[in-house]
Amino acid sequence: MGRRRDSRTKVELGDFQTPPELAAEVCRVLAGRGVAPRSIVEPTCGTGGLLVAALDGFRGVERALGVDINGAHVQALQRQVRARGDGDRVTAEQGSFFELDWEARLAELPGPILVIGNPPWVTSADLGQLGSANLPRKSNFHGRAGIEARTGKSNFDISEWMLIQLLGWLERRDATLAMLCKSAVARKALAFGWQAGYRIGDAAMYRVDAERCFGASVDACLLVCALGGAAEAAAPRCRTYESLASERPRGALGYQDGYLLADLEKYERWKVLARESSYPQQYPYQWRSGIKHDCAAVMELRREGAGYRNGAGEVVEIEDELVYPMLKSSDVARGDGAHGDAAELTRFMLVTQRSVKEDTAGIERTAPRTWRYLVERRASFERRASSIYRGKPPFSIFGVGAYTFAPWKVAISGLYKKLALRVVGPHGGKPVVLDDTCYFLACESEAEARLLAELLASEPARELYGAFVFWDAKRPITTEILRRLDLRRLAELLGRGRELAWLSARGCGAEGPALGGGAEHGPLGGGPEPASAPALGGGVERG
Numbered sequence: 001m002g003r004r005r006d007s008r009t010k011v012e013l014g015d016f017q018t019p020p021e022l023a024a025e026v027c028r029v030l031a032g033r034g035v036a037p038r039s040i041v042e043p044t045c046g047t048g049g050l051l052v053a054a055l056d057g058f059r060g061v062e063r064a065l066g067v068d069i070n071g072a073h074v075q076a077l078q079r080q081v082r083a084r085g086d087g088d089r090v091t092a093e094q095g096s097f098f099e100l101d102w103e104a105r106l107a108e109l110p111g112p113i114l115v116i117g118n119p120p121w122v123t124s125a126d127l128g129q130l131g132s133a134n135l136p137r138k139s140n141f142h143g144r145a146g147i148e149a150r151t152g153k154s155n156f157d158i159s160e161w162m163l164i165q166l167l168g169w170l171e172r173r174d175a176t177l178a179m180l181c182k183s184a185v186a187r188k189a190l191a192f193g194w195q196a197g198y199r200i201g202d203a204a205m206y207r208v209d210a211e212r213c214f215g216a217s218v219d220a221c222l223l224v225c226a227l228g229g230a231a232e233a234a235a236p237r238c239r240t241y242e243s244l245a246s247e248r249p250r251g252a253l254g255y256q257d258g259y260l261l262a263d264l265e266k267y268e269r270w271k272v273l274a275r276e277s278s279y280p281q282q283y284p285y286q287w288r289s290g291i292k293h294d295c296a297a298v299m300e301l302r303r304e305g306a307g308y309r310n311g312a313g314e315v316v317e318i319e320d321e322l323v324y325p326m327l328k329s330s331d332v333a334r335g336d337g338a339h340g341d342a343a344e345l346t347r348f349m350l351v352t353q354r355s356v357k358e359d360t361a362g363i364e365r366t367a368p369r370t371w372r373y374l375v376e377r378r379a380s381f382e383r384r385a386s387s388i389y390r391g392k393p394p395f396s397i398f399g400v401g402a403y404t405f406a407p408w409k410v411a412i413s414g415l416y417k418k419l420a421l422r423v424v425g426p427h428g429g430k431p432v433v434l435d436d437t438c439y440f441l442a443c444e445s446e447a448e449a450r451l452l453a454e455l456l457a458s459e460p461a462r463e464l465y466g467a468f469v470f471w472d473a474k475r476p477i478t479t480e481i482l483r484r485l486d487l488r489r490l491a492e493l494l495g496r497g498r499e500l501a502w503l504s505a506r507g508c509g510a511e512g513p514a515l516g517g518g519a520e521h522g523p524l525g526g527g528p529e530p531a532s533a534p535a536l537g538g539g540v541e542r543g
């Protein structure tokens with residue numbers, strides 16, 4: 001019991017101390033970059049591994065401050081500091097990052113300041129599940145609310161919040177921030193700082209083997225950035241290094257036109273295809289997520305004889321009415337580019353609604369055996385933690401609408417480390433649905449889906465997405481990134497603009513109104529919708 005509580009606290013506090021060799025290597029890298037602090041601060045210092053390595057690694061340190069929420073860690077550091085004879089210049093105190101008046105404490109310290117650390121690698125959702133209060137009081141710092149908050153988009157890393165606060169406090173001091181953190185956290189903090197116009201100077205990310213150092217299978221780095229002082233003139237760029245030992249960068253990420261970019265060159269080459277962020281709709285296509293139900297044991301089925309077997313292994317005898325063939329990310333990734341084949345489909349999904357909030361009570365009449373099946377498993381639905389289902393009809397799902405039932409789709413996996421693309425057509429006379437690890441464009445015809453797939457597989461599309469996608473992220477592709485490509489401009493650039501306009505005018509019933517008013521005139525030309533069908537399959541655009 002005691003051990004269980006210990007490991008729970010360890011997770012809650014993200015308590016994984018930096019190994020001494022890594023701490024020493026971090027300080028060597030910083031010294032190599034010319035960092036020469038008079039003050040050192042370690043805001044979540046634990047037993048002070050990085051703080052002590054910094055005392056050893058830099059001459060001329062006059063003051064050092066370490067703070068940690070864990071009193072035992074702080075006492076261990078105090079003992080070490082006394083034993084080293086550093087008691088006069090080092091303060092180690094117990095306190096919470098979220099409570100301390102950091103601005104006042106930093107103001108007491110002579111510059112240059114080095115803020116070094118390894119903040120807890122835990123997310124607000126993890127803490128929510130543990131019922132922990134180790135969170136900032138006002139945590140909606142990206143301004144996300146409502147549905148985004150409830151679908152998990154407002155989940156954030158505690159360390160991201162800490163880094164962003166530190167950037168704000170330090171941007172007017174002569175300071176260096178050096179933090180071991182998830183690479184995704186480093187990128188988000190930098191993007192926040194660049195967007196906010198903070199004085200961020202020379203920035204770098206050195207990849208760290210988190211598996212070896214912390215037993216964590218996540219892409220991690222040492223983020224180093226100079227702040228204040230000469231930082232004002234620096235371009236929003238961050239060099240990336242393969243490891244702490246690398247002398248040469250392997251690339252650079254940056255911030256431009258409101259986008260955080262993984263590849264600046266690719267963006268420069270293809271930015272003409274980037275949709276302005278204010279553009280209201282993806283003409284006339286909208287990237288959608290697949291269906292979310294959080295109840296695979298009941299909702300996901302495999303065909304068995306004349307019936308089905310559900311995710312819990314039970315044989316299920318229900319009507320076919322609400323059962324749809326289904327693809328998951330792995331199926332999409334296995335598809336061969338633009339020529340997917342629905343023949344091998346083995347999975348099915350029970351789709352209980354045609355739109356979000358639709359009353360499910362009618363199922364009792366239209367499919368009574370399905371209704372009984374659902375009612376008998378009501379408890380599985382009631383156990384769903386996500387608040388998106390609260391106050392909704394029983395057996396509700398999410399991410400469903402007319403687009404779900406479009407006969408053709410161009411699907412992309414959100415999980416894979418490549419642009420895994422697949423054309424999906426109907427199967428057994430029914431539209432194929434996708435689970436919520438996939439994204440898709442809804443199409444009315446095969447020709448429309450195949451054209452879109454060809455466009456998305458083209459070099460300009462891949463390069464533009466390559467500019468935006470960080471492949472080491474847990475879920476590298478998002479609808480937000482997919483929507484940044486202007487499909488209409490891409491089609492025009494590839495000489496397929498009229499074809500797309502013609503096909504989408506005849507399709508997109510699943511999406512709402514057809515072209516309505518003809519094609520828009522973009523900077524690449526375009527033109528009105530042709531009266532008759534253009535030759536399909538490409539060709540140079542005229543006039």
Ligand SMILES: C[S@@+](CC[C@H](N)C(=O)[O-])C[C@H]1O[C@@H](n2cnc3c(N)ncnc32)[C@H](O)[C@@H]1O
Pocket residue numbers: 012013014015016017018019042043044045046047048049050067068069070073095096097098117118119120121134
């Ligand atoms: C990943 S460990 C790193 C410790 C140390 N900085 C190192 O590099 O070895 C994270 C530390 O954050 C501390 N911590 C967690 N929440 C905190 C909070 N709200 N305020 C201060 N420290 C906190 C934990 O006690 C733990 O020692």
